[in-house]
Amino acid sequence: MLKRKISEGVFLLPSVDWDRRLFDSLIPLPDGTSYNAYLIEGSEKTALLDTSDPTMREVFLRELKRIKRIDYLIAHHGEQDHSGLIPEVLELFPESKLVVSSKGKEILMAHLRIPEERVQVVGDGEALSLGNKTLEFLYTPWVHWPETMVTYLREDKILFTCDFFGLHLATSKTYARGDYSLEAAKRYFAEIMMPFRSTIEKNLEKVKTLDVSIIAPSHGPLWDNPQLIMDKYREWTSGAPKNIMVLPFVSMHNSTRIMVDYLTDALIKRGIQVERFELPQTDLGKIAMALVDAATLILGTPTVLGGAHPYAAFAAFLANALRPRLRFVSLIGSFGWGGKTVEQISGMLSNLKVEILEPVLARGLPKEEDFQALDRLAEAVLEKHRNEGLI
């Protein structure tokens, strides 16, 4: 971990995790990630903002041991990829206080057994002076847990946001550059932030009032054009979805695949953008990214053991958990002799405020009547997207 200067007395301490490929035992990390801590040296006091993932202990502590004194350890978020090394920092710097939001206190004491006497709670809007530098704390719940807060460094106009505006990207660059950073930010938004869209809108309004030159998240590079990422967050959280249909599918003996092929063509012919993913080979992050903008989700699944294929059920579970802006949902696939696939999948989508379009289930290989039903489904999607003003 090389300490990088951001501004006078302000340093980035990035633990770059080049090789990590899975987060939370679920989320693919095709480009690794980083856990960024920041050091702010004021004329009177020094603050460390967040720590690192416990897997990066050696890397993190090597740099930290060169620091003489830490008065405040600011914990924006209790998840262990930022908080996991707090106990070690408190031990290394016995003079330091752990500065947290009121919910942060509960969460950190529960997860890390931090002694209460080391904790200093700050309120929403409260300021803390380091001498010639002032930290202002703003509560921003649900980016990504209920306790999350951000820190605004007034004199330098830097906003430290932890998960908010982060991106899973291991890079030697200090600042986000190019379309690839935006794509990584969208993937991150889709996987981590999308379930909290309504509170993100409120948090965006809150930080909009600040004069910010740099957004410094705790994953990936920093944003020296804060407007760019704030506008993207606005686009991803608010307003209508786009004329896009997401089609994750699984096929066992090709009948469902034939239906998926037919429906894909029928939708493209009608001017609808199709994002198609074969399960389980697909990177889940790509499905999540497609769901950020999509208006319609159609799942393709055979009936197996009386219900949906487990991979299709997993895709439905994921879509329900991520709470995208979807308006319409349907299902296509084949069956051998019966089952409850439609009821099962519908029951798994209770978080989504969607209209269910007539599913198309074919017995065995699809026949002419099934292709006609797929044409009717494509026509229904077209009409619905037109009525929503998406075309």
Ligand code: FEO
């Ligand atoms: Fe990067 Fe929610 O932790």
